[in-house]
Amino acid sequence: MSDKHVNLSWFTSSYSSSEGGMCVEVAATADTVHVRDSKNRHGSRLAFSIRQWDAFIGRLTAEEFGA
Incomplete structure (x- = not known):
């Protein structure tokens, strides 16, 4: 089954705020x-x-992306 046909359960990032960022x-x-x-x-x-x-989360955790 393609993911396009799956009813996804979305979760807001814990780093997101309600301040419009x-x-x-x-x-x-x-x-x-x-x-x-x-x-x-x-x-x-x-x-x-x-x-x-x-791999992406691992690089974030290792702080490989500049701020």
Whole structure:
């Protein structure tokens, strides 16, 4: 089954605020992690494999991205 046909359960990032800043929501299936802008829920979204998402989170944790 394609993720396009799955009813996703979206969660707002704990780093998002209600002050109108950068806000993201994340939803996961067994194979994919989806990310969207919480202020534009019907707009574009990104989809990552679990392996890609784990690598991304690992780099964030290691602070490899500049501020």
